[in-house]
Amino acid sequence: MNLLIKSATIVDPNSPFNQQVADILIKDGTIAEVAKDIKADVEVFEAQGKQVSPGFFDLNCNIGELGLETKEDLKTGTAAAAAGGFTGVALMPNTQPPVHSKAEVEYLFNRAKNYLVDVFPLGTLSQKREGKDLAEMYDMHQSGAKAFTDGTRPVQDSGLMERALLYTKGFDGTVISYPEDAAIAGKAKVNEGEMSTLLGMKGIPSLAEELMIARDLYLAEYTDSKIHFTTISTARSVELIREAKNKGLKVTCDVAAHHLVLTDEALAGFDSLYKVKPPLRTRKDVDALLAGLKDGTIDAIVSQHTPHEIEFKDVEFEVAEFGIIGLQTAFSLALQAGLDVTLIIEKLAINPRKILEINVPVIAAGKQANLVVFNIQGEWGYTKENNLSKSSNSPYIGQNLKGQVLLTCNNNQVYQSNIK
The missing domain is CATH 2.30.40.10 (Urease, subunit C, domain 1)
Structure with a gap:
């Protein structure tokens, strides 16, 4: 070429x-x-x-392959990524079967080797994403997995998270935490606040996210390990991570592009296309996220690309699945949020690769x-x-x-x- x-x-x-x-x-x-x-x-x-600029890199991308190709396969997913300016994506292991052994990691690497977009499978933290026993993380690391996470299933067992942090420390791996205390979040669908009250829906309090961030920061400090929080969404979460960074902890984090421009007021019409997790929060939270990006507390912006078939979204809000597709819109939303283009390149292209210790392209x-x-x-x-x-x-x-x-x-x- x-x-x-x-x-x-x-x-x-x-x-x-x-x-x-x-x-x-x-x-x-x-x-x-x-x-x-x-x-x-x-x-x-x-x-x-x-x-x-250097091509963008997405730290939180869901593509259905393996097993959920009716939502998205590697061909369509990487095509959408290229159209959005991404030349690399880290794939969440939210598949059937999950990416919980070197077999799945190697399969995805081999399937994706001829695409314009570089694909980096993330391995699960626990076997079958069940949150009970550690997955074969070292084997997956040897096969090329750059980090480990149970994706959209937050790790509820503190002992398991501690063991994962200790284990990955041995080979300088990174644990990615999706922070949510499931017992507090329950089965709620939206942010807890004025809008949830107006809609007559049970809300997910900010505490569900913040409590898990506080727990994992304590564990990361105790084990002296690296941890990355994905899709943080509240003002207090930003404060907790800022404090941890000031203490010298090995912590990084990212925010989804849609959380920079949307608030829970978008839910006034019960449109299930705005149903995401973590839920859309308040204007105060959005302002804190933007401030966190500007002062370096938040390291990266992600698309949180989450494709679903129409029958999972074109239904009543209460039963619709969480998530929106975001690969083609992430850059535009970052600009819409009022961020300077130099900062956007740092958060979309440079830092994501640094977090996974992947070579950063240079022009x-x-x-x-x-x-x-x-x-x-x-x-x-x-x-x-x-x-x-x-x-x-x-x-x-x-x-x-x-x-x-x-x-x-x-x-x-x-x-x-x-x-x-």
């Missing part, structure tokens, strides 16, 4: 050309030259007034061409026709969004948007 990207503004803190306007010549999937005015007999992509001569070209001013309409996911459970389908991904390049392959 040979391509010349003309006159793009480079947004890459690790590049010697950061914040400069330059041409980027790509030959056979490698950046051959970065300079002011390159002449070459190859396909030209005009990027004047546009930006280019410089001699490096692999792993990049995305986008227009932060460009508007695009998200429609059922240009939605590349197999599922369509997004409240943003039918809306115009700001921040258009124009071109995604990785593994000697290129995706070019034709969305107007």
Whole structure:
């Protein structure tokens, strides 16, 4: 794949050309030259007034393969990822069977090796995601699993979490915690507050998340281990993690893009497309999440891409499944939240790879061409026709969004948007 990207503004803190306007010549999937005015007999992509950065990386992506391919398979999932500017995704092990042994890890690596988007399976923390016995984490680590989590099933057993932290410390692994105390959350569907009272629905209190974060921080401190919290959503959660970082704990965390722009007021119409977990919170929580991103408390932004067949979402709110698809909208939502593009690149492209200890792409001569070209001013309409996911459970389908991904390049392959 040979391509010349003309006159793009480079947004890459690790590049010697950061914040400069330059041409980027790509030959056979490698950046051959970065300079002011390159002449070459190859396909030209005009990027004047546009930006280019390392490709995005998603730390929390659900793709149905294995076993749930009717929701999403690797082909459609990676196509949606490329359209959203992602060149790498970490797959949650919420599959049937779960990714709880090296067999599943190796299968997914082999299935995904020819795609534009790099796929990194995450292994389960417990066998069958049942929260009882540790999974074969070292074997999965040897096969390439970068971190371990039970995905959307929070680990309720404190002893199991302690053992997992101790065990992964032996090979410098990372435990990813989805923080929720199930006994407190119960079977509630929305955030506990004024809106839940107005809707007449039992709410999930912020305490359910914060109590589990406090527990896992104590355990991480006690074991001197690394821990990553995924999709935090409350103001107090941000405070707890900020305090832990100030104490020197090995803690990182991320936030879902939709939690940066939506509050529980979106639920006024009982639209199940807005039913997510953790639930949409209050304006105070959203403001705290944005402040946490800006001061470095929150390390990354994730899509929390969660596809579902129509029969699981186009039903009454109470029985609908949690989750929305987010790979094609995460970048636009980060811009909608008012974040600076330099900060977005840090949270969407740089830090996620650092957390998993994956090589961070750099826009410089001699490096692999792993990049995305986008227009932060460009508007695009998200429609059922240009939605590349197999599922369509997004409240943003039918809306115009700001921040258009124009071109995604990785593994000697290129995706070019034709969305107007």
